[in-house]
Amino acid sequence: MSSCNGNCSTCGSDCADRKQESLLAQLNPKSSVKKVIAVVSGKGGVGKSTVTSMLAVAMARKGKRAAVLDADITGPSVPTAFGVTECQGATEDGLYPAVTRGGIQVMSINLLLDNNTDPVVWRGPVIAGAVKQFWTDVIWEDVDFMFVDMPPGTGDVPLTVFQSLPVDGIVIVTSPQDLVSMIVSKAVKMANMMHIPVLGFVENYSYLQCPDCGKKIQVFGQSKLDQVAAEFGLPVLARLPIDPKVAECCDCGLIETVDTDAVADVIAAVEKA
Numbered sequence: 001m002s003s004c005n006g007n008c009s010t011c012g013s014d015c016a017d018r019k020q021e022s023l024l025a026q027l028n029p030k031s032s033v034k035k036v037i038a039v040v041s042g043k044g045g046v047g048k049s050t051v052t053s054m055l056a057v058a059m060a061r062k063g064k065r066a067a068v069l070d071a072d073i074t075g076p077s078v079p080t081a082f083g084v085t086e087c088q089g090a091t092e093d094g095l096y097p098a099v100t101r102g103g104i105q106v107m108s109i110n111l112l113l114d115n116n117t118d119p120v121v122w123r124g125p126v127i128a129g130a131v132k133q134f135w136t137d138v139i140w141e142d143v144d145f146m147f148v149d150m151p152p153g154t155g156d157v158p159l160t161v162f163q164s165l166p167v168d169g170i171v172i173v174t175s176p177q178d179l180v181s182m183i184v185s186k187a188v189k190m191a192n193m194m195h196i197p198v199l200g201f202v203e204n205y206s207y208l209q210c211p212d213c214g215k216k217i218q219v220f221g222q223s224k225l226d227q228v229a230a231e232f233g234l235p236v237l238a239r240l241p242i243d244p245k246v247a248e249c250c251d252c253g254l255i256e257t258v259d260t261d262a263v264a265d266v267i268a269a270v271e272k273a
Helices: 016-022 048-061 078-082 124-136 156-164 180-193 225-232 244-251 261-272
Strands: 033-040 066-070 089-091 094-096 105-107 143-149 169-174 198-203 236-239
Touching: 033 048, 033 156, 048 066, 048 078, 048 143, 048 169, 048 244, 048 261, 066 078, 066 124, 078 105, 078 244, 124 156, 156 180, 169 180, 169 261, 180 198, 180 225, 198 225, 198 261, 225 236, 236 261
Parallel strands: 033 143, 033 169, 066 105, 066 143, 169 198, 198 236
Antiparallel strands: 089 094
16 A cells, blocks of 8 residues: 555555555464565576575674575575574484584475485476475574575565564575676565565676685676676675585585675665664
């Protein structure tokens, strides 16, 4: 409604915003989560899970209790990055997530499979339901910031997360390619449709720095992100290089050892969300 002031208690109308609010899933009674940040991308292969993990690590280093909800059910990679293989256990009250060496709580479908290479061959609504259960059935203990690693695109799971979880803000991860304008625009427009603020962009694989001379090589060509960011009036919060050391740490379960200084501005924006 054009006259909506955002306060449903002052209005008796059954508007779209009120209906959307009623779709929020109930957090497990034993859980406490203060802020939820969704990390999204319009397409796959941009290193979104790595960025999500780095944000959780950076937040934990600031003394905050961080968590990662891995909503990428068919392509879960967060447990591998953190080197965790199983949950803490379950009680009649719910399921306890895995806890990393640095105290970050992690929940992912791969923590529940007998073999982490088994494919999850489920239809969209079932996958979306599983993600919702990660919110309702998992016991998240005193979480200050939860980062939700979203699957790429604008399908069932992103829609479920945006409607069912109280998302405080969205960070969009992209890469410096010609496709970025169209793909990023879709992600921003979906966020606007769901009335969730976009905090800004992270450009991953932005450049490769020569280890000998220090020159920055733009492997994927000249970035187009600044133009898109200006179009939507949103900031570019970080430009992350192609770094073999980060890739190696993810493969070895040592993401908590990487340097996270490059995402400092992203963390600052998240804290203000």
